[in-house]
Amino acid sequence: xxxxxxxxxxxxxxxxxxxxxxxxxxxxxxxxxxxxxxxxxxxxxxxxxxxxxxxxxxxxxxxxxxxxxxxxxxxxxxxxxxxxxxxxxxxxxxxxxxxxxxxxxxxxxxxxxxxxxxxxxxxxxxxxxxxxxxxxxxxxxxxxxxxxxxxxxxxxxxxxxxxxxxxxxxxxxxxxxxxxxxxxxxxxxxxxxxxxxxxxxxxxxxxxxxxxxxxxxxxxxxxxxxxxxxxxxxxxxxxxxxxxxxxx
Amino acid sequence: xxxxxxxxxxxxxxxxxxxxxxxxxxxxxxxxxxxxxxxxxxxxxxxxxxxxxxxxxxxxxxxxxxxxxxxxxxxxxxxxxxxxxxxxxxxxxxxxxxxxxxxxxxxxxxxxxxxxxxxxxxxxxxxxxxxxxxxxxxxxxxxxxxxxxxxxxxxxxxxxxxxxxxxxxxxxxxxxxxxxxxxxxxxxxxxxxxxxxxxxxxxxxxxxxxxxxxxxxxxxxxxxxxxxxxxxxxxxxxxxxxxxxxxxxxxxxxxxxxxxxxxxxxxxxxxxxxxxxxxxxxxxxxxxxxxxxxxxxxxxxxxxxxxxxxxxxxxxxxxxxxxxxxxxxxxxxxxxxxxxxxxxxxxxxxxxxxxxxxxxxxxxxxxxxxxxxxxxxxxxxxxxxxxxxxxxxx
Numbered sequence: 001x002x003x004x005x006x007x008x009x010x011x012x013x014x015x016x017x018x019x020x021x022x023x024x025x026x027x028x029x030x031x032x033x034x035x036x037x038x039x040x041x042x043x044x045x046x047x048x049x050x051x052x053x054x055x056x057x058x059x060x061x062x063x064x065x066x067x068x069x070x071x072x073x074x075x076x077x078x079x080x081x082x083x084x085x086x087x088x089x090x091x092x093x094x095x096x097x098x099x100x101x102x103x104x105x106x107x108x109x110x111x112x113x114x115x116x117x118x119x120x121x122x123x124x125x126x127x128x129x130x131x132x133x134x135x136x137x138x139x140x141x142x143x144x145x146x147x148x149x150x151x152x153x154x155x156x157x158x159x160x161x162x163x164x165x166x167x168x169x170x171x172x173x174x175x176x177x178x179x180x181x182x183x184x185x186x187x188x189x190x191x192x193x194x195x196x197x198x199x200x201x202x203x204x205x206x207x208x209x210x211x212x213x214x215x216x217x218x219x220x221x222x223x224x225x226x227x228x229x230x231x232x233x234x235x236x237x238x239x240x241x242x243x244x245x246x247x248x
Numbered sequence: 249x250x251x252x253x254x255x256x257x258x259x260x261x262x263x264x265x266x267x268x269x270x271x272x273x274x275x276x277x278x279x280x281x282x283x284x285x286x287x288x289x290x291x292x293x294x295x296x297x298x299x300x301x302x303x304x305x306x307x308x309x310x311x312x313x314x315x316x317x318x319x320x321x322x323x324x325x326x327x328x329x330x331x332x333x334x335x336x337x338x339x340x341x342x343x344x345x346x347x348x349x350x351x352x353x354x355x356x357x358x359x360x361x362x363x364x365x366x367x368x369x370x371x372x373x374x375x376x377x378x379x380x381x382x383x384x385x386x387x388x389x390x391x392x393x394x395x396x397x398x399x400x401x402x403x404x405x406x407x408x409x410x411x412x413x414x415x416x417x418x419x420x421x422x423x424x425x426x427x428x429x430x431x432x433x434x435x436x437x438x439x440x441x442x443x444x445x446x447x448x449x450x451x452x453x454x455x456x457x458x459x460x461x462x463x464x465x466x467x468x469x470x471x472x473x474x475x476x477x478x479x480x481x482x483x484x485x486x487x488x489x490x491x492x493x494x495x496x497x498x499x500x501x502x503x504x505x506x507x508x509x510x511x512x513x514x515x516x517x518x519x520x521x522x523x524x525x526x527x528x529x530x531x532x533x534x535x536x537x538x539x540x541x542x543x544x545x546x547x548x549x550x551x552x553x554x555x556x557x558x559x560x561x562x563x564x565x566x567x568x569x570x571x572x573x574x575x576x577x578x579x580x581x582x583x584x585x586x587x588x589x590x591x592x593x594x595x596x597x598x599x600x601x602x603x604x605x606x607x608x609x610x611x612x613x614x615x616x617x618x619x620x621x622x623x624x625x626x627x628x629x630x631x632x633x634x635x636x637x638x639x640x641x642x
Contacts (some may be wrong), residue, residue, distance in 0.1 A: 010605035011585070011631055013493030014483040018432060033434070061476025061489045062366040063431070126474070136441055162449040165370040200405040201428040202439035213369060
């Protein structure tokens with residue numbers, strides 16, 4: 001065992017290292033990239049989003065660890081494209097169960113995460129798709145403006161005390177300000193999204209995830225089925241609040 | 249290593265005290281009583297939270313043996329008892345016979361019908377069998393004077409979704425698992441951010457009774473959300489595992505210090521950390537790093553707290569009055585993997601010891617003592633914990 005491995009065992013109880021973490025600064029953003037996930041998206045000192053990731057749950061709500069086949073990073077000062085191709089191995093070397101690709105485009109004031117998943121064999125899951133974590137600071141106990149899939153728009157106060165049930169359902173777009181003047185917009189495409197107060201499970205976040213919990217779980221992505229989901233984070237220009245979406 | 253220096257100085261006095269610090273025991277996995285006796289002597293937890301399944305006929309005889317050990321050492325025993333679903337009262341008779349044979353009754357009992365170890369959506373289908381409040385009423389009838397709890401031996405979610413009648417309970421309780429949703433190092437450490445909200449929310453559910461967070465570790469002892477835990481050979485960082493490698497490393501020690509500091513400041517009364525024996529064993533002497541944290545903090549149970557001011561989020565720090573009026577004890581934990589440069593302001597150090605990944609247990613560090621005393625900076629290694637005795641200012 002090397003010196004590094006010995007220290008790792010003293011610290012973590014295992015010589016196994018975590019996937020590499022890289023930090024990027026692009027346009028207005030700074031963020032980290034680890035294991036195919038965007039983490040700690042900041043504008044200056046203000047944390048906008050704690051993380052955006054493809055989360056693949058097994059039927060027991062355990063989390064699958066995908067095998068990475070390829071990762072590509074194209075980078076300039078004003079633009080970044082991060083791409084990871086992955087698969088989940090089937091049991092007993094039967095070939096992959098599921099193939100996927102996550103594609104992150106970061107530009108001046110917008111960051112877009114797109115996920116494609118293709119089931120190679122029937123794939124049973126409690127939930128598979130994109131999830132977005134909002135940080136607690138500036139979010140818990142604060143107002144958010146939500147646009148539902150039927151274009152109805154409403155403003156709600158996120159809970160201060162931990163909410164046992166979902167604070168928000170049926171989300172197409174969220175607007176919130178993690179700090180005064182930092183108006184942020186999140187657009188969700190490709191499934192029905194809703195929000196959970198993850199402080200229930202001692203996570204430091206509110207989570208916006210695909211597929212309503214009220215739908216049956218686990219469910220099966222059938223062999224050959226492909227799903228595509230996309231989340232776009234935008235720093236809002238100072239636009240009029242009633243411009244998009246009809247008030248109901 | 250971060251370039252910035254974190255300055256630590258005295259903060260506000262609080263009316264709070266350091267919570268009672270104890271350990272868990274899983275009765276169905278208890279095999280070696282002599283080993284538990286040694287661990288009780290070395291770690292000296294203030295209490296044991298004992299998880300037992302009353303449907304298992306071996307549970308009660310084992311409990312009698314364990315309580316004898318605990319009584320000899322003046323360690324309070326709290327029972328987290330799983331009972332049958334249909335007629336919880338039927339589960340209580342063997343326990344009642346055991347109580348009759350004990351010199352001292354347990355400090356308190358939480359009864360959980362087995363079906364309530366699982367989680368249900370607030371608007372989902374709940375078990376049609378007896379609820380925890382029915383089980384509690386049965387226990388109340390049998391033991392009118394016993395401290396009976398509301399809550400769950402699982403996680404805050406299950407308490408929040410099945411709230412007890414605050415007028416019917418003598419304490420409120422739940423456990424914490426920091427690896428339900430994410431198991432990478434940073435996400436696990438970030439769970440500490442949510443602890444103040446968990447404590448405040450639990451407190452609000454039953455403002456008048458003591459609040460106990462039961463056995464909590466880097467791990468999950470049961471999976472309320474599915475059929476089973478995630479298999480782990482003890483080397484992998486996976487969610488919902490009872491065999492997380494970090495529980496045996498310095499990481500768990502730093503997390504535990506952060507957890508105690510956050511929960512203490514927010515107002516928890518009692519905290520139970522790791523276990524004697526599986527699943528979250530503190531180890532044989534010298535034991536895993538978290539063992540030294542539990543032993544060190546349990547000794548200071550009930551001491552009046554004083555906050556510290558920190559100008560950085562990488563560290564957690566707290567002080568409390570020792571039995572000597574002139575001296576306070578200060579604990580500082582680095583919650584990150586990188587070294588953090590720190591400086592103490594207006595603090596006169598008497599003694600200094602360090603728990604880091606290079607030694608077993610806290611060790612004096614004369615070089616660091618000299619530097620910090622002189623007002624110089626000192627680098628605290630990743631996940632290291634600094635323990636100081638300092639002179640109180642007049």
